[in-house]
Amino acid sequence: MIRKANINDLKAVYNLLQEGVKSGKVLNRSLKELSTVIKSFYVFEENRKIVGCCSLEVYSKKIAEVRSLVVYSKYRNKGIGSLLIKKCLDEAKSKGIYQVLSVTDKSDLFKRFGFKTEINKKQAMFLNLG
Numbered sequence: 001m002i003r004k005a006n007i008n009d010l011k012a013v014y015n016l017l018q019e020g021v022k023s024g025k026v027l028n029r030s031l032k033e034l035s036t037v038i039k040s041f042y043v044f045e046e047n048r049k050i051v052g053c054c055s056l057e058v059y060s061k062k063i064a065e066v067r068s069l070v071v072y073s074k075y076r077n078k079g080i081g082s083l084l085i086k087k088c089l090d091e092a093k094s095k096g097i098y099q100v101l102s103v104t105d106k107s108d109l110f111k112r113f114g115f116k117t118e119i120n121k122k123q124a125m126f127l128n129l130g
């Protein structure tokens, strides 16, 4: 079952994100930061356990980001990741957002939704200020 996350899901989402962080695929986020954005997350539950998550962070009417996408390895390749992306995109569309970005090496997965690589030979870089 897919649903919006709430503050009670904070620890479970944090633990799930660590799985992605370990593999170097997902940016680390502190519990404090996550608590401010937890409502931007969708979670996928199986037998009441959160096994997948993804957030749509809306920065402005112009741009939002699909980020923090992780599914526990045991539950992968069953369509859960795709469903999470779809929910985020449905929300972005319903909010009339102009552009959605994702920083990912799973380009095939995102291309299926119509994402395109627009900037060649450039890397996303980050400076953490908090």
Ligand SMILES: CC(C)(COP(=O)(O)OP(=O)(O)OC[C@H]1O[C@@H](n2cnc3c(N)ncnc32)[C@H](O)[C@@H]1OP(=O)(O)O)[C@@H](O)C(=O)NCCC(=O)NCCS
Binding pocket: 020, 023, 025, 026, 067, 068, 069, 070, 071, 072, 075, 076, 077, 078, 079, 080, 081, 082, 083, 102, 103, 104, 105, 106, 108, 109
């Ligand atoms: C990326 C990630 C979230 C994908 O989750 P997932 O639940 O496996 O995603 P899906 O099942 O929707 O898609 C994965 C593959 O399974 C295939 N698939 C989807 N439904 C399927 C089904 N019912 N049966 C068999 N295969 C299926 C998809 O076509 C896809 O193929 P691809 O690898 O060639 O793109 C997961 O691999 C993960 O957590 N990785 C580590 C963190 C990470 O890389 N996050 C992305 C950062 S943006």
